[in-house]
Amino acid sequence: METQELLVRRAIRGDEDAFLQLIKMYKVDLYKTSFSYFRNEEEALEALQEVTYRAFKSIRKVKEPAYFKTWLIRIMINYCNDQLRKKKREVLNEEYLASQGISETHEGLEIEEALLGLDQRSREIITLKYFHGLKIKEIALAMECPEGTVKTWLHKALESLRLSLSEKGGK
Template identity: 35%
Template sequence: MGSLKTLVKKAKKGDGEAFVSLVKQYEDVLYRTASRMLNNDEDVADAMQEAIISAYEKLHTLKNNEYFNTWICKILINKCNSLLSKNKNILMLNNDVIPDKRNDEFQKIELEEALNSLNEVYRLALILYYIVGLNIREMSEFLKEPEGTIKSRLSRAKVILRNNYYKNKGVTAYEK
């Protein structure tokens, strides 16, 4: 498949197969991100398609090749937000958000409800950190906000979940 930097360089020179390889490497992350932000599979497919096309057209604007994942996720999140504003949709989470260790249907519903109750900045912070897998520094660059703000949002989101939904259970079980 080739290294990330090599694939990005090839794709920037017009190699379509290299771009396809790049997208395939991040397809699962893109899908999980979009599916947590949008209500239905059609919107997820539309957002992913628009993000991939946009990324292909604007690949030359990517300054640091090693941040391809962050860059394409940002494009996708912008496409999702655009769809949400256009359709006035409400953020929904799929059942597959729950770790495989927890098969109890009640716990899945409870966690989904808890995450959907968070305001958008806290929910986005949790999605970027736990689902997309960005670290604090990458999130800071991505959201163009200080690292302290990002850490604070993650911490507050966990406290809100712990206090409102998981008293005596410990939210730390869901941390990386």
């Protein structure tokens, strides 16, 4: 089996089979990301289709093959945010949190509510860091900003989350 980087290089050169293999590798991550925004299977699948199309059309813009997954998830996040802005709603998926080990208990609902209370950028950074396991460098690349800025934003997001949770728990 070929490595991701080799597949990306082939896809950039126009190899459609390589592109399809890459999409198959990351379709679950893309679906989970879209589902966490929309909480609706139909919308999540539509997002997956649209992002696959957009990625195919702009594959030549990938600068660093090692960060293909980050690039792909960023396209999904941008698409989801655009769609939510159009609908004027923001949501986070309970099943996605549950899949990350946070159950639908009182505690899980508090965490979900606290995440919903964060601003969009804070939710994005926490999603990329803790739900997708990206490194600060990868998040910086995806968000097109310096690593130090991502660290600052992440710190502030976590502080806001802690504050929100401590207020709810009375701790």
